[in-house]
Amino acid sequence: MLRCFTAVARHGSLSDAAEALGRTPSAVSMMLKQFEDNIGAPLFETARKSRLTPLGQLIFDEARREVRHFENTVSVIEGLARSDLGYLRLAVTPSVANTFLPDAVLQFTQAHPKVQIDIRDMDSASIATELRRERADIGIGTLEAIEGLHRTHLFSDEFGVVCRKDHNLTQNWDELTWRDMHDHVFIANGLCHLITDTDFGPILAASRMMVPNTTSLIGLVKAGVGITLLPRLAAAAWQNDLAFLPLVDVTARRDVHMVTQPSQVLTPAARTFGELVSALNRDGMIG
Structure with missing residues (x-):
């Protein structure tokens, strides 16, 4: 009724x-009469609807604000449903944040520029905690299955030695084995628990330094x-500064998964972004 009334007042005629409303003049006339009956007073001075009564003018000013607010609300709801908002x-x-x-995110923001995105990089254990506490919609890392959440495997990659490019290990990198690491200072990190190779155990046990933060580790x-x-x-993010040396006898690999909250x-x-990541994975654009 408010939309019908404001349209008639704005255009000055039923036709x-x-x-403008995509309705017939008779339908608009009937809706307007119902509105005036509800108000209990005429809103137009003439049958041609070209001039408002003083009461009609007051109601028109209020109705315009309400109709504008309603249309904005509908627009926001539609935007949310389309992932525009x-x-x-x-x-x-950090490795995910620095690579794919x-x-x-670029593809997503180009299609949905009005979506607010909060990105936090952290270790996989912290990601799992954020997901369980529902403080993250999507987590990507080395994640175990979490009850009630959906997990998608993205890729796996091999472990290798990361060192300075002038380190003496780079001289025979194509024949590098666990044995070659024993005489060097090894800095352990949060991913070392994924390496189950028997020959790595003594190297980890001898380490006197544990650095979970990747930025500090690389420094x-x-x-x-x-x-x-x-x-x-x-290690790819620092390939210009450091060397990545595969081990010929390593069997351990890291698996990276995307874990999302239940679809409902x-x-x-968030659902659209998850679908985008899955599509990039299917197309071989990840890993």
Whole structure:
């Protein structure tokens, strides 16, 4: 009724208002009469609806605000449903944040520029905690299955030695084995527990340094404090400064999964981003 009334008042005639509303003039006239009956007073001074009564003018000013608010609300709801609006909370490991995630976010923001995105990089254990506490919509890292959440395998990559490019291990990198690491300072990190190779046990046990934070870890390796082990993708971000040396006898690999909240509680934006990552994975654009 408010929309019908404001259209008639704005256009000054039933026929023009009907055309703007996509209704017949008789339907608009009937709706307007019902509105005036509810009000209990006429809103137009003439039958041609070209001039408002003083009461009609007051109601018109109020009705315009309400109709505008209603249309804005509908627009927001439709935007949320299309993923044009809303929010997306991501928790990812640093290696993910530094490699394929920027391209995925770029594609997403180009299609959905109004979505607010919160990205936090942290270790995989912290990602799992954020997901369990529902403080993240999507987590990407080395994640175990979490009850009630959906897990998708993205890729796996091999571990290798990360050291300075001038380190003496780089001289025979194509024949590097666990044995070659014994005489060097090894800096342990949060991913070392994934390496179950028997020959790695003594190296880890002899380490006197544990650095879970990747940025700090890389800083120490750059400074020549020691060497470390990282998956290939985790080391890719520093390939211009450091060397990644595969081990000929390593069997351990890191598996990276995407874990999402149940579909029924995901925002449309989060659901769309998850579908984008899955599509990139199917196309071989990840890993």
